[in-house]
Amino acid sequence: MDNSINLPDDKPVFSISAAAKLLGISVPTLRMYENEGLIIPHKTKSNQRIYSKKDIDRIQCIRKAIKDKGISINGIKVIYSLIPCWEVINCSKEDRKNCGAYNGGENPCWTYNHPNTTCEHRDCRDCEVYLNYTQCGKIKTLVQNITD
Amino acid sequence: MDNSINLPDDKPVFSISAAAKLLGISVPTLRMYENEGLIIPHKTKSNQRIYSKKDIDRIQCIRKAIKDKGISINGIKVIYSLIPCWEVINCSKEDRKNCGAYNGGENPCWTYNHPNTTCEHRDCRDCEVYLNYTQCGKIKTLVQNITD
């Protein structure tokens, strides 16, 4: 019999200190990743961060890039910026014209405001672009799929 | 009257020490960039490196990425690996199946051997992929052009 609690992976449940413990890093480090635009944790009304299992996995992937692969945080930002988000969400020509991420942006698209685009009122945390392409291998496969 | 010598930019003319002086860096650093797979200098029959003006420009671009943008060398390698080379040279399905760069490679395509592909007997130094996409901005534009 399975007594384990079965929560959806994207449900935010861990406080920042719990997340830090799970990951074996400090709380300020987690805040730093967020300030750099690598992660978007859920926040309560009173501005406290809560992390989901999916968030933890994502951060573990980022750590692997930094620690094992030797990619600097600025490098990860540029790599994220190369995700062809315009194809993933299939936004309009008009949107692309107005989009700072599309037009030469060298930071992850979810770090931009996107005024006057379909992304303006979306929560990037729920966006396929943010959710699906944490690993650089996935980014390459995505580009291959849309160019083949 | 113009007395300056007018050489094609891609003609290798600078020795490694001359190149190092032009760039304001040391000779071992230049060799390191090469060992990491960021550059492919021309070599003489006796294995001595010679650099072209275009090589110098390329290295200056790499230095800017490292020094100004804070991207680590390993990060630059991954970014280069995201160039959709298969589209640039428009290689066959068969080639793609045989290509280590295409299939999950996280290093620049020109650092692979490419056995049993059209690239096998090409000199990557002369390849459009190697020559044209030094800057990450250009890579993004390339992806945009082929997906639009």
Place this chain on the structure above:
DNA sequence: GATAGTTGATAGAAATTTATATCAACATTC
């Protein structure tokens, strides 16, 4: 209202990456 945990910010420690100096062996040039 008291305890425990959070917030953002700063400053400093730790770790890692980047760059250089040096070496003996070989190549080039005169």
Place this chain on the structure above:
DNA sequence: GAATGTTGATATAAATTTCTATCAACTATC
């Protein structure tokens, strides 16, 4: 053949990035 410069390799120095400790102020929970 002598002087200069190159090769690859190793070891060390310099620079930078990554991470953490600490702070006062605020929030949550009991």
